[in-house]
Each structure stands twice: as C-alpha cells, then as structure tokens.
Amino acid sequence: MARKRSATRSPWRRRLGLTLKILIGLAVIGLGALVIAVYVARSQLPSFEELKSSPNGQMIRVHAADGSVIVSLGPSYGEWLTYNSIPTVMRDATVAVEDSRFRSHPGVDPLGIVRSLWVNYQRGRRVQGGSTITQQLARNVFLSSQKKFGRKFREAILALALERKFSKDQILELYLNKVYYGGGAYGIDAASRKFFGHGADRLSLAEAAVIAGLVKAPSNYSPTADADAAKGRAGVVLRQMVRNGYVTQSQAEQADPEGLKLAPEPPQNSARYFTDWALPQLDTLIDETQAPLEVWTTIDPKMQRQADAAIRANVPAGAQGALVSLDRDGAVRAMVGGTDYVSSIYNRATQAQRQPGSAFKLFVYLAALEAGHKPEDVVVDEPVTIDGWSPRNDSRHNSGNVTLRTAFAYSLNTVAAKLGQEVGFATIADMARRFGITTQINTHPAMVLGTSDVRLIDMTRAFASVAAKGVAVVPYGITRVTANGETIYTHEVDRSRVLVAPYVAAAMTDLLQTTVNTGTGREAQIGRPVAGKTGTTTSLKDGWFLGFSSGLTTGVWMGRDDAKPVRGLHGGTAPARAFAAFMRPATADRPIEQFDTQVTLPEWQLEPDEESYYGAPDNATFVDENGNPLPQQPADPAPPTGADIGDEGPAPERTAPARTPQQQLDDLIDSVSGRDQPQRDPGPVPRRDTPATAPAAPAARQLQDARPTQ
Structure with missing residues (x-):
C-alpha cells in the first residue's frame, strides 16, 4: 500500500523538483547578469572629480532690447563643500x-522598498518612495525623473555601481552638493545662501532640518513659497533625527524651526511675465540644451516700467490688470500679466481667456467692410430678432437711419447684429481666426457682442494687423540667441501675409478713430492720432481697451480672476486710462503719424454726460453659453448710476444740447489728433430729415456736412 502511494506522488515530486531547479537556475543566471551589468556600469562611471564638475542644468541669461540683463535663469551653485566641511547636523538630517x-x-x-509598498497600499495612493540616497544621486546625475520601470531598473543598476566605485562618504558628499533644493538652487550651499543668507558651513540644526526637508518636494516645501509648510516639514525631519538617535528630544525642541528668519526674497519685476512667455519658445527655435545661452529679446525696460505703473495706478481695487504692447513688426515691447508677479505668476496677458464685449466688433465691421460696406453707408437701427435672440441697444432706444460710423462710435448692438446676419456669423468667426484669434469662437448670433472667450495678446495682435494696413502681425519676443559666442538663432519678420485689402484696414482705422475722438474711448486720447475700441462685458466682469498710435499697438484688460463683477469697471474708464497713461510716455519719442483717413465725426453729437460717456455693457447676458436666448429683465426706467453703467456709448437719444460751433469742433479735433487745423467748408449746415421709423430726433441731430476734409 505504501509503495502504491509513493508511486502516485512521485510524478508531482519530480515536477516540483524540476520547477525548483529551473527557478534556481534562472536566479543564478539573473544574478550573474546583474553582477555583470553592475560592473560594466561601474567601469563606465566618471571619476569622482569629473562628477564634481559636471553641470546640473543649462544657464540662460536674458537680455532686454537695450542689451541690459533682465534675469539669469537656470541652476545656481554655491561653494563645493567637502564631506568634512559639511556640518554634521546637515549630514544627519x-x-x-x-x-x-x-x-x-x-x-x-x-527593506525600504517593501516598507514603501506597504505604506502606499495602506494609504491607497503613493505617499512614500523606496529610493535610497544613492539611487537619488544616480537619477539626478544620469537619468530623468520619469516614473517608468525601465528607468527604475537602470537607476538600481547605477546605484549598485556607484556603491562599488565610491565610498559612502563620497556618495553623501556628491549628493549634498548636487541635489536640487528648489528656487534654482543646487546643493546645500546654494540653498543655504538663498533661504538663510549665509553659507552651508554655518547651518544650525533648525536650518539643516528645513533644507533636508526640501528634497521630497522642493516646490511644495520651499520657504519662499510656503514658509509654514517648510517649517512643518522641518518638524518631521527633527522627529526622524530623534527616532534614529542623531539628536535628543531636548535638542530637537530647542531647534525651533518656527523661529527661523528667512533671507528676504529679491524683488521680482513684471518683466518675468514676459520671460515666462518667451523662454519656452526656445524649445521650438533651437536644439541646444547644454551650452549656456544668451537670449536677446524685444522687451523695452523703460516701456515695461511705464506699463507696470499704468496698470498699478488704474486697476480697480480687488481686480487684476494686464497689458501687451506690440511694435509695428510684432515685437513685444511691454507685457504685464498681473499686478504682482511674486503673489501670482499667472499671466493674464497670454493665458487668461475672457469675453471681449464690444471689442469683438472689430471683426464684425472688418467682415462688413470687406463685403463692400463703407463707413458712410446708411443702415437702419431698429429692433431685430435673429433665431429667437433680440439684442437691444444700451440706451433702450433705436435711432432709425444711421451711418456705420455712428453705429460703431456708439456701439449700436442692433446694427452689429444685422451686419452679422448679413455677412454671416461663420464669416465673422473666420475673420477673427484670420486675424490671429486662437481660442474657440462660437457662431451663434450673440457672438457679434463678444461672447466667445479670447486672449489679450491675440486681440492686441488683431488690432496691430489693422494698424499695419491689413498685413499680418505676429507677436514675438526673442530676436536672437547665442551660445558660446556664436549666433544660433535670428528672428526674421514675415510681412508677406495680407489679411485684408489696405482699403478695408483704412476704413476700419477710420471707424476706430471715431471711437476715441467722440465715442466710448475718449479717455484714451493722448494728444496725437489714436484709433481704438472699448469693450465691457455684462455685469462689469471685464473691461478692455485696445488701440494704436505712432506704430505702437497696446491692449489692456482688467477684471477679477474669479470673474466676479468689479464695481465701476468699464472699458472706457480704467482700461482706457491705463492705455493713455502708458502710451503718452511710450510714444513721446516717436514722430506723430497721421492715419490714411482723417478724423470724421459721427452724425450725432451727444451731450457728454455720464450716460452718453459710458453707456452700458453689451447685453450678452441674455444668451447662455450655447447662444440660446434667456429671459430678459425689464429695462430699469431709472437713469443708470456709476455702479450700473458700462463703457459702450448709447445711440442718439431724446435730448441733446445745441450744436457746438464748428470752430470749437475743429479745435477739439486738432487737440486730439495732433495735426494742423484742417480746412472747413464755410457753407450752410442743413438739417437732416428725421426718418419716419425713428423716434423724434432733437434739434441737435444734424448731418455734419461741414466736416474736416478727408
């Protein structure tokens, strides 16, 4: 019986034995391969002195247009400290x-790998790594930070090889002098000087705990970014030192990271918004990734300071502001992405997407002009309904027959809607894309009032292309790049792409002049010819002004990051004032340039009271995000107040003062356009008949036949 059972079990025993032999054989082969790989890697490792001198990253020095250095970026290093020169508290921490x-x-x-896997399993997410100091050194010096199995395997091989070639003291010396501690600082000496203002050879226990705690997540625990988080992490380090017997509990309590005084952070100016936008473009412009680079840019330091001052002086309390200024070839001369770079590096000039309000009418009128319309063409301002959407004018009135110039100057929404229906909403969207709008544009009827989100730099680019007589202007910030004294990149301006015919751009400039001289953009006057457009979104969430003069195009946006209303914000107030505050000194040394068309005033001259000056925001509130109409609120019969009015000037209304004498009108034109007084027609000024479909027009509604010559 016993023999039978033994015979029955023997095949399984044989199979098990064979399996064990195969596994042992594979293990022996694997171990042999590992040993060979480690010693091959060991033979290829640089010497200790070579590792000490190898760079950790690429240095980049950024120059302004005048050659001055804006900022130096890349790794910063302190003194190399030998193992014996490194404070014991730093090594132990x-x-x-x-x-x-x-x-x-x-x-x-x-054991560390098993422990980290168990902790991560218990927490349900990755909270602890199993890499040793040697593995971290291998990764920092030889590999990338990609979390892939292949990289982890190579990291382990290199770590084993490093341990075979160098002593523990040498590995720790390399690690402490080369590891990244955040803020561009590599090594403990650079970190100590950055965060505490002195060399690492004088680190206290508390300071060493702070620096040692940075390695896990330099950006999260940086003392300059979050002092509380850095000090809290230092407490974790001190507890670990107590647990491992490096310090006593009493010593840890006396260290007191909370009482540490950090070195003051050097001031950051707003030019960092520009460098943050321009420098990533190097990846597509050049292939050099090792040699130190000298990057020459378009930014004008004087204009940058003026732009920063203009935004800070005019932005409403609690709001943010942004500004972009382009030269005639697209060179970015100034860029402000917010009121304070230190508190927020978010660039609202290039990253934020906000509704432009009536500033988007630039593309509506460009499409209409390209379709054959002229500024003097007469259209009917009347109620209109398109696919269930009924736009209204800011004044709640319609004015009958008006010219396109009048409709644009006073931002008549009904006329913009009719033009959009006539030329096609898809055509307007194509026009916007043609002029450089890169964000998604809807083609619902309400799009004519600026319901699609746009970027400030894209809108500024579009206005610059109009100023360039219809030739495409592409913003750029880098003019040339040199490495080791040799030029490896030079920017070339492309002026070959024509977006619209010159006469279309000239007619658009004609309309834009009117907005600044008598319409919603009067605060943007700077004593020389200016063409521009305001924009205000519903509930006063966004205010825009974009315009150009003397070869310089500038766009300004203001609003809150959370898109909440800003009391009193209108495109014709704070943004237009910031535009003027910047453009007056920015253009002071440039010759006055006349536009192809002279200033021609709209048909109706309105009383310059608060309502006619600012009007109200566009009524884009009455469509949802898909362009579907929403129930409209009844018009408030009370006159608008400073909290309710926007920047878009109203249509001709019920009353207006007696007409200004022609001589005073000419003087006004001279003062805002910066040119000699034009010739006047001394003939009589006939009245314009009031259309039967329009409300009763005041006596002051007279056709300006006696206009400056065009």
Missing part, C-alpha cells in the same frame, strides 16, 4: 529623513 539605512544597504534597500 539628510540621512534621517531620506535614507535611514544609508550606511548598511548596498545601494538598493529591499
């Missing part, structure tokens, strides 16, 4: 928090 078994493992710590 690093080992305690990063690799408590550093002195006992061969480069890879199996």
